[in-house]
Amino acid sequence: MNTEIKQSPSNGSMSELAIDARSVVKAFGVGDARTVALKGASFSARQGELHLVVGPSGCGKTTLLSVVAGTLDWDEGKVEVFGTGLDGMRRSAITDFRRRNVGFIFQQFNLIPTLNLIENISVPLLLNGAGRRISEEKAAELLKRVGLAGKETKRPTQLSGGQQQRVAIARALVHEPRLVICDEPTSALDSETGHQIMDLLTTAARAPGRCVVIVTHDPRVYGYADRITQMEDGRVKAVLDGEPLQRFVQSTH
Amino acid sequence: MLRLALKMLLGDRAKYIMLVGGLTFSALLMTQQMAVFTGLVSWTTSHMRNMRASIWVVEHRVEQVNETKALRDTDVNRVRSVSTVDYAVPLFQGVLKARAADGSDKQIQLIGLHAGTLKGRPTVMVEGGDEGLERLRIANNVVVDVLASKRLAAGLGRPLQIGDTFEINDREARVVGICKTEPHFFGYPYVFTSYDQALQYAPRQRKMLSMILAEPKEGHTAVEVAQQISDETGLRAYTVPEFEKATVDWVWKNTGIPVSFLTTIILGFVVGVAVAGQTFYSFVLENLKHLGALKAMGAGNGLISAMLFVQAMTVGLIGYGMGVGLTAVFGFMVRPIGQPPFLISIETLVGTLFSILVICSLAALFGILKVARLEPAVVFRG
Numbered sequence: 001m002n003t004e005i006k007q008s009p010s011n012g013s014m015s016e017l018a019i020d021a022r023s024v025v026k027a028f029g030v031g032d033a034r035t036v037a038l039k040g041a042s043f044s045a046r047q048g049e050l051h052l053v054v055g056p057s058g059c060g061k062t063t064l065l066s067v068v069a070g071t072l073d074w075d076e077g078k079v080e081v082f083g084t085g086l087d088g089m090r091r092s093a094i095t096d097f098r099r100r101n102v103g104f105i106f107q108q109f110n111l112i113p114t115l116n117l118i119e120n121i122s123v124p125l126l127l128n129g130a131g132r133r134i135s136e137e138k139a140a141e142l143l144k145r146v147g148l149a150g151k152e153t154k155r156p157t158q159l160s161g162g163q164q165q166r167v168a169i170a171r172a173l174v175h176e177p178r179l180v181i182c183d184e185p186t187s188a189l190d191s192e193t194g195h196q197i198m199d200l201l202t203t204a205a206r207a208p209g210r211c212v213v214i215v216t217h218d219p220r221v222y223g224y225a226d227r228i229t230q231m232e233d234g235r236v237k238a239v240l241d242g243e244p245l246q247r248f249v250q251s252t253h
Numbered sequence: 254m255l256r257l258a259l260k261m262l263l264g265d266r267a268k269y270i271m272l273v274g275g276l277t278f279s280a281l282l283m284t285q286q287m288a289v290f291t292g293l294v295s296w297t298t299s300h301m302r303n304m305r306a307s308i309w310v311v312e313h314r315v316e317q318v319n320e321t322k323a324l325r326d327t328d329v330n331r332v333r334s335v336s337t338v339d340y341a342v343p344l345f346q347g348v349l350k351a352r353a354a355d356g357s358d359k360q361i362q363l364i365g366l367h368a369g370t371l372k373g374r375p376t377v378m379v380e381g382g383d384e385g386l387e388r389l390r391i392a393n394n395v396v397v398d399v400l401a402s403k404r405l406a407a408g409l410g411r412p413l414q415i416g417d418t419f420e421i422n423d424r425e426a427r428v429v430g431i432c433k434t435e436p437h438f439f440g441y442p443y444v445f446t447s448y449d450q451a452l453q454y455a456p457r458q459r460k461m462l463s464m465i466l467a468e469p470k471e472g473h474t475a476v477e478v479a480q481q482i483s484d485e486t487g488l489r490a491y492t493v494p495e496f497e498k499a500t501v502d503w504v505w506k507n508t509g510i511p512v513s514f515l516t517t518i519i520l521g522f523v524v525g526v527a528v529a530g531q532t533f534y535s536f537v538l539e540n541l542k543h544l545g546a547l548k549a550m551g552a553g554n555g556l557i558s559a560m561l562f563v564q565a566m567t568v569g570l571i572g573y574g575m576g577v578g579l580t581a582v583f584g585f586m587v588r589p590i591g592q593p594p595f596l597i598s599i600e601t602l603v604g605t606l607f608s609i610l611v612i613c614s615l616a617a618l619f620g621i622l623k624v625a626r627l628e629p630a631v632v633f634r635g
Contacts, residue, residue: 066630071549092553098629099551106632110546112257114264119257126254127551183633 017080018179018211019045019068024077026063037063038074039234047082047178050205050212050224055231061215062183064231068213069102069181070094082178099127103172105201107184109164111156117143117167118152124175142170146200162193169200180204182214186221198224219252254552258560259567261540268536272529272568273575279525280576280609283518285583287601290514292594297504298497299435300346303443304364304373306466307475309496310341310482313489317500319438321346323460324488331486332465337478341467342367345451348441351401352420355408361401362441363421365451365463372466375432375445381415385430389447395421396430400591401442421454436591525612529572530619533565537620541627548629558621562614569613573606 026038037060045051045068053061066072068079070086079086082101086094103124111120121142122135130138140152146166148159156164165185172180182201186194198221205212205226214221222228227241228248240248263269300318301309310332312322332341345365350358366373368390378385379399388394397405402413413419417428421444434443446454452461467490469478475492482490491499505511537544544557577597584595 062633066633069549069630071633072628072630095548095551095553098549102551104546104549104632106546108542110542110632112261112540112543114261115257119260123254123257123547124550126257127547127556132256 016047017044018047018049018082019043019213020078020080021064021068022078024064024067024074024079026060026067026072026074037234038067038077040077041231041234041236042077043068043229043236044239045211045213045227047209047211048206049226050202050214052222052225052228053213053215053231054217054222054228055237057217059231060234061217061231065181065183065213065215069104069179070098099124100175101178103175103177103180105165105168105172105180105182105185107187109156109161109168111164111167111171113155113157116153116155117148117159120156120167121171121174124171124177128175130175138174139170142174143167146170160193162189162196165189165193165197166200169197169204173204176207178210180210180212182212182216184216184218185214186216186218191220194218194220222249222252225249254556255560255563258564261543261560262536262564262568265536265539268532268539269568271532272536273572275528275532276525276569276572276609276612277575277579279521279528279612280573280605281579282521282524282576283608284577284580284597284601284605286514286517286521287604288580288584288595288597289593290511290518291598291601292596293438293510293514294501294504295596296436296594297438297500299437301493301496303375303434304344304366304466305376306373306493307469308338308467308479308482308490308492310465310467310486310488310490313487315489317503318496319500320503321463323458324462324465325460326462328462328486328488329465332467332482332488332490335478335482335485337470337473337481339468339470340370340372341465342370342372343448343462344373344464344466345448345455345461346463347451347455348439349421349454351405351426351444352423353405353407353409354419357407359404359407360441361405361421361444362437362439363451363454364443364445365448365455366445367466368447368449375434375443377433379431379433381430381432385415388429389445389450391429392450392453393425393427394429394446394450395426396432396445397428398432398434398443400434400436401444402428402431404442422456424454426454436594522608522612525609526615529565529568529612529616533561533568533616534619534623536564537561537623541623542632544624545627545629545632548624548627549632554621554625557624558617561620561624562617565613565617565620566610569609573609576609577602577605 021043023040023042024038025040027034027036029035041064043064055061067074118136118139121139125135146169148166186197201212202224228245229239230237312324315322329341329343347363348360349363351361353359374386385396405419406413413428415428418425469475479490479492587595
């Protein structure tokens with residue numbers, strides 16, 4: 001199956017869907033230990049938007065994120081990412097899809113401590129078959145863009161948490177993915193660093209045809225969202241934009 | 254990515270050193286024990302290299318070269334009468350007591366050579382040269398090997414030299430040459446003399462002929478001549494490869510030596526699997542979140558398996574190199590002493606390499622199975 005995403009002429013249009021997940025059901029365990037994490041959740045995110053998924057712990061945010069990122073199988077429902085249906089796709093095809101089209105930012109950064117920053121950032125490019133020299137040049141460019149020029153040969157452990165998260169952002173963007181998935185990107189950071197990270201992600205979300213989805217329960221960052229999906233007990237409770245979104249943001253401050 | 258995989262491993266110094274150390278120890282144990290065993294096995298047939306002959310004729314029940322069942326004196330002529338035999342000569346071999354300078358008794362391997370041809374004579378003379386060998390035809394003269402020159406010199410303060418005397422079975426033996434030999438399986442020093450003189454030294458028995466050394470006539474192979482001797486005389490005639498094989502087989506069947514060495518070699522393998530397997534598995538577990546992140550980013554199971562395989566094989570090859578290197582150092586250290594027997598064969602090197610690669614494959618496999626079952630979504634679970 002060809003999983004290459006073709007750039008549509010209407011890239012950047014707020015109206016074009018990046019993610020369209022409908023009635024997704026996902027359960028873990030069997031018998032008495034069975035827990036239903038997603039109970040028919042429907043979720044959509046548009047190209048060019050920074051979309052937050054919020055809700056209390058255990059409401060299914062991370063499970064939903066995992067499903068739309070193609071890292072977790074689901075039991076029922078339909079999931080389309082940039083018009084490509086992930087349903088019924090072979091595992092290897094989904095892996096291929098993720099490699100080309102998805103960038104990841106994790107709560108704990110997940111940088112490889114034994115590699116230097118350039119090597120960490122160049123991983124997605126190498127996975128996509130790019131040569132070492134080109135990968136490292138591109139990685140250096142991204143490192144500069146996130147404000148860490150001059151630290152190319154440092155190891156992640158030599159950086160602060162905020163700097164590590166910047167490196168993680170550079171790694172997530174280096175292969176120019178159309179979907180960027182972020183799992184609690186600011187929860188391990190202080191307020192000022194958190195805002196710097198959100199500025200970077202907002203800029204990233206404005207790239208043509210890109211969508212940034214952030215799972216968070218950090219109210220400090222709600223103000224950056226173009227739209228917010230509220231989840232509760234495995235279902236989408238509300239999708240906020242415009243005036244309701246402003247009221248929600250103000251109410252959480 | 255494979256380069257980065259290696260950097261991941263090399264960056265974890267503790268695990269890397271533990272892995273290389275474990276594999277080095279395993280390779281050292283397997284190679285060193287195998288080399289000592291091979292050396293010991295080679296000693297079992299050293300007799301044949303010390304007294305070279307194409308065909309060895311023995312009593313029909315003799316199973317290996319270090320065993321003697323006496324033949325009748327007339328058997329030499331029976332062998333000579335075989336049409337394809339060029340010539341055949343008698344050989345005496347026996348373990349006798351010799352008296353050292355300090356009066357202590359030492360056991361020696363006495364070899365009695367046919368005086369006419371000196372067939373079976375030592376090939377490398379350290380002192381005395383060919384002239385010394387020729388003088389074996391004179392009564393009471395002997396050529397001793399280097400080991401005998403040291404062992405029988407107890408109380409003398411120096412090794413035996415040409416002209417020195419000692420006693421074999423209360424009879425005088427005068428040293429006319431010193432030769433180099435491969436060590437005897439039982440560790441006895443070699444003393445060469447003429448066949449007739451050997452019969453003087455040895456306690457008298459009804460039959461004194463130990464073996465017959467024969468050579469095939471031109472145009473005939475040792476195999477066909479040996480077969481013809483066996484057919485026509487009822488004696489057992491071995492070619493060199495046959496006698497070597499029979500001797501080694503005998504050691505395998507009748508001594509605990511192979512089992513003992515094999516046990517240590519297997520232990521080396523098990524230690525390798527345990528240390529490398531456990532350490533590598535723990536390395537994989539510690540890197541699980543990074544490997545999970547790689548999977549999430551689109552690294553397939555094939556690529557991650559290749560990364561783990563390359564990591565395991567790299568430490569395997571380094572450990573193998575270091576283990577073999579240390580074994581070689583051990584070999585150089587024991588070489589001047591001559592103990593224990595030591596022989597690194599190409600089979601030993603290939604066998605150890607294969608074992609180390611199997612160990613590393615198993616170690617990698619444990620990790621691969623773990624990572625293959627890993628859901629990429631695990632990276633989102635904190």
